[in-house]
Amino acid sequence: MNNKLSSSVPTDREVVLGILNGSEEVLNRLYAGYFPMVLQFILNNNGDDDDAKDVYQEGIIVVYNKVKSGNFELSSKLKTYLYSVCRRIWLKKLAQQSKKTSNIADFEDVVIAVDEDIEHHEEKDRQFEQMQAALLHLGEPCKTIIQDFYIHNLSMQDICEKFGYTNTDNAKTQKYKCLQRLKKLFFQT
Amino acid sequence: MRNEIELEAIIEDYLNGKLTPAEMQAFEALRIKDPSIDHRVVAHKVFLESLKDYGQTVALKHRMDQAHASIDVEALSKALRPHPSFIVNMWRKNKATIGIAASFILLSFAMLYSINQNTQQIGNVELMRSELGKIKNSQSSLIRKINSSAAVATEPRNERPANYGGTGFALTSNGYLLTNLHVIEGAESITVVDNSGTPYKVRVIRTDSQYDLAILKITDDKFKGLSSLPYRLKSNTIGMGEEVYTLGFPKDDAVYGRGYVSSRTGYNGDTTQYQVSIPVNPGNSGGPLLDQRGNIIGVISAKQNQVDGATFAVKSKYIQEALNSIPNDSLNTKVAFSKRNNLQGLSKTKQIEKIKDYVFMIKVYK
Numbered sequence: 001m002n003n004k005l006s007s008s009v010p011t012d013r014e015v016v017l018g019i020l021n022g023s024e025e026v027l028n029r030l031y032a033g034y035f036p037m038v039l040q041f042i043l044n045n046n047g048d049d050d051d052a053k054d055v056y057q058e059g060i061i062v063v064y065n066k067v068k069s070g071n072f073e074l075s076s077k078l079k080t081y082l083y084s085v086c087r088r089i090w091l092k093k094l095a096q097q098s099k100k101t102s103n104i105a106d107f108e109d110v111v112i113a114v115d116e117d118i119e120h121h122e123e124k125d126r127q128f129e130q131m132q133a134a135l136l137h138l139g140e141p142c143k144t145i146i147q148d149f150y151i152h153n154l155s156m157q158d159i160c161e162k163f164g165y166t167n168t169d170n171a172k173t174q175k176y177k178c179l180q181r182l183k184k185l186f187f188q189t
Numbered sequence: 190m191r192n193e194i195e196l197e198a199i200i201e202d203y204l205n206g207k208l209t210p211a212e213m214q215a216f217e218a219l220r221i222k223d224p225s226i227d228h229r230v231v232a233h234k235v236f237l238e239s240l241k242d243y244g245q246t247v248a249l250k251h252r253m254d255q256a257h258a259s260i261d262v263e264a265l266s267k268a269l270r271p272h273p274s275f276i277v278n279m280w281r282k283n284k285a286t287i288g289i290a291a292s293f294i295l296l297s298f299a300m301l302y303s304i305n306q307n308t309q310q311i312g313n314v315e316l317m318r319s320e321l322g323k324i325k326n327s328q329s330s331l332i333r334k335i336n337s338s339a340a341v342a343t344e345p346r347n348e349r350p351a352n353y354g355g356t357g358f359a360l361t362s363n364g365y366l367l368t369n370l371h372v373i374e375g376a377e378s379i380t381v382v383d384n385s386g387t388p389y390k391v392r393v394i395r396t397d398s399q400y401d402l403a404i405l406k407i408t409d410d411k412f413k414g415l416s417s418l419p420y421r422l423k424s425n426t427i428g429m430g431e432e433v434y435t436l437g438f439p440k441d442d443a444v445y446g447r448g449y450v451s452s453r454t455g456y457n458g459d460t461t462q463y464q465v466s467i468p469v470n471p472g473n474s475g476g477p478l479l480d481q482r483g484n485i486i487g488v489i490s491a492k493q494n495q496v497d498g499a500t501f502a503v504k505s506k507y508i509q510e511a512l513n514s515i516p517n518d519s520l521n522t523k524v525a526f527s528k529r530n531n532l533q534g535l536s537k538t539k540q541i542e543k544i545k546d547y548v549f550m551i552k553v554y555k
Contacts, residue, residue: 024252031256039262040269049262057253064249124242131243150237151244176194183236 009033012078019067031060034079037107038086044105046094055093059086062114062121076112083108088118134185142178149175196226200233352554356437356476356489357381357405359547360512362415364407367508368475368551369490370396373403381407381549384443388552397511400461400503401490404512405551419531419543420477423484423505426463429453433465435489436541437476438550445541446473448498450486455501456493463487466498475551478502483532483540 010018010029018026035056042052062085066072091104135143141163148154148162160171202208203216220227280287355372359365366381373379373393380388389409396403427450434447448467455462465478469492478487487502532540 027249027252028256028259031253032260035257035260036265036269039265043266043270049266052266053257053262057250057257060253061246061249127239128243128246131239135243146240147244150240151247172194172198176197179197183232186236186239187232 015063015078016067016072019064027060031056034082037079037083040107041083041087041105042090044107045090047090051090051093055086055090058089058121058125062117065121065124066117080108080112081114084112084114085117087111088114092118130186134182137185138178138182142174142181145171145175145178146182196229197233200226200230201237203230204234204237352552354438354472354553355474355551356472357549357551358475358477358485359415359418359549360404362417364412364414365394366391366405366407366549366551367488368403368405369488369503370398370401370403371490372475372551373405373553376553376555378554379405380552380554381405382552383549384545387411391551395511400507400511402488402503402508402511415547417531418547419540420479420483420485420547421530422509423480423486424509426453426504426506427480427486431486432481433467433478433486434537434541435467435469435473435476435478436544436548437469437473437489438548439470439472441550443545443548443550444470444473448500451498456491459501461507462490462501462503465489465500465502467500468498469500477544477548479532479540479544483530483535483544 010026010033014026015030017023018030035052038056038059039049039052042048042055047055059082063072063078063082087104087106135146138146145159145163148159149156154162156168156171156175159165159175160168163171163174165171165174199208199212199216203213208216220230353372353376355368357366357368357372360367374396379391379393381391382388389407389412391405392408394404394406429450429452431450432447433450434445436443436445438444446467446469448465450463451466452464454460455464463478463486465487467478467489469476469489473489474491476489477485478489480486484505485508486505488505488508489500489502491501493499493501532543535543
């Protein structure tokens with residue numbers, strides 16, 4: 001039942017370079033290439049497509065963060081690494097749902113230890129959720145201003161025009177207020 | 190308020206590395222001087238990094254969602270989902286186990302097959318058995334057969350063309366000898382040679398095709414008679430594992446052979462014979478089989494081809510029976526076996542020393 005991965009699956013080197021360069025094409029090929037592997041694993045171990053999507057995306061995020069942090073050594077095949085990570089994540093989820101985690105049907109021969117990376121990822125995930133919750137509480141228009149400035153890298157001038165502020169100083173003051181509130185929300189939790 | 194905004198902007202610029210070197214120096218001095226500012230810098234750094242990570246993760250998720258949308262998840266899950274059928278699931282999950290089980294089954298089939306082959310070999314032995322039966326029932330034809338192909342060594346026999354040899358042993362001190370019927374059957378002339386090499390003429394007194402036995406009598410004038418027999422005929426059967434030995438003439442000189450009774454029945458369960466594990470060769474036929482105490486327990490008669498250590502010997506009980514069936518009036522003197530056994534307690538060498546005068550080589554001319 002090993003579905004042949006399509007030939008467009010990028011090589012491990014390509015993936016590492018693609019991640020560092022932020023290549024969208026490599027991401028798409030990577031995503032499509034290994035999804036069936038994880039889907040099969042989840043489907044055969046008490047999960048559905050949505051679970052597979054969540055777990056797989058978390059797995060890819062782990063790979064991205066690892067590559068970006070410069071810690072990714074090609075000591076194992078990327079496929080094996082990704083499989084191991086997704087497997088670990090799914091087993092944790094199963095354990096949280098207090099479903100049985102014994103008798104796991106595996107579809108890859110090699111499973112490597114990834115606990116450290118998973119822990120690191122969980123820490124990051126907590127921060128992500130904190131930020132998400134904080135932004136949610138922040139409300140509009142602050143949320144958009146902050147996102148535009150800090151994430152989408154818009155200039156104060158652009159924001160000023162977008163939100164119809166009379167001058168950039170007003171916009172800056174507004175942004176400052178928003179940021180202070182967001183910080184408060186973020187560090188509170 | 191304005192100062193606060195300015196300070197925040199400076200911190201941000203500082204973290205983003207947008208300050209000029211001079212400003213940078215000044216700000217770092219300020220950081221060291223004022224711990225509260227230092228704290229704000231650190232907090233802002235953590236916050237900005239979190240915000241940046243958040244942004245990146247959101248972007249990545251967005252792109253992955255796009256990639257996900259391009260995959261036909263429905264079809265894939267259909268192909269990869271555990272099959273509703275229990276058997277297919279079993280197969281998928283336990284491929285390795287099933288594979289191992291299958292190879293074991295294959296292996297056992299192979300073994301069964303090879304056992305079958307063995308059974309076929311036993312079948313071959315059966316065939317040989319019938320051939321042996323023929324040997325017993327129609328010795329003359331067999332001799333002719335051996336004649337035509339000297340390589341067939343089923344029967345102990347010398348391979349000199351038209352000149353056969355066997356072994357015989359004395360039944361009485363006055364010259365009665367016992368040998369196998371197949372040794373002397375069809376012979377034109379028979380000569381026996383004693384241990385010292387003296388040949389004597391003999392006459393066939395009695396043949397018993399049922400037990401493949403023949404009784405000869407030395408008729409030669411040179412024959413002066415033997416001293417009393419050292420061995421006696423054992424009347425009851427002996428058990429498996431009993432150590433036995435024989436003396437015979439597979440060559441022109443006597444050859445000693447040692448073995449043990451491996452079965453109480455002979456070829457294919459023939460109850461008139463023992464199966465003995467003992468090395469014998471053509472020419473051993475008719476030789477006495479003795480136990481450790483020097484009792485004659487049988488007569489070496491045949492050897493099974495292709496099977497190691499399967500020699501057959503006619504049980505002594507049937508020797509006695511054959512002797513008894515001889516009508517008294519056909520013999521001048523009753524064939525009587527010695528009742529004493531002089532060999533008991535002697536060492537093997539001593540026993541052989543005594544026996545060898547009573548074992549004869551039989552030469553048959555046709």
